[in-house]
Amino acid sequence: MKLLWSILFSCLLGYFLFVLGPLVGGILAFGILFGCLFRGLYLLSTLHEKIAKAEIVNKQTPRSRDVI
Numbered sequence: 391m392k393l394l395w396s397i398l399f400s401c402l403l404g405y406f407l408f409v410l411g412p413l414v415g416g417i418l419a420f421g422i423l424f425g426c427l428f429r430g431l432y433l434l435s436t437l438h439e440k441i442a443k444a445e446i447v448n449k450q451t452p453r454s455r456d457v458i
Contacts, residue, residue, distance in 0.1 A: 403422075407415035 407419050409415075410418070
C-alpha cells in the first residue's frame with residue numbers, strides 16, 4: 391500500500407513541477423533529488439559507524455568457544 395501511495399504522490403509532484411515551467415520545476419526537481427541523495431549518504435554513513443562500533447565490541451568480547 392505504501393508503494394501505491396508513493397507512486398501516486400510522485401505522479402502528482404511530477405505534474406505539479408511540469409506545470410511550474412522548466413526553470414522553477416527543474417530547480418525544485420534537482421533540489422528534491424539532491425536532498426534525497428545527501429540524506430541517503432548521511433544515513434549510510436551513520437549505519438557504517440554503528441556497524442563498525444558493533445564489530446569492534448564483538449571482537450573485544452571473548453566467545454565461549456574461544457576460551458577452551
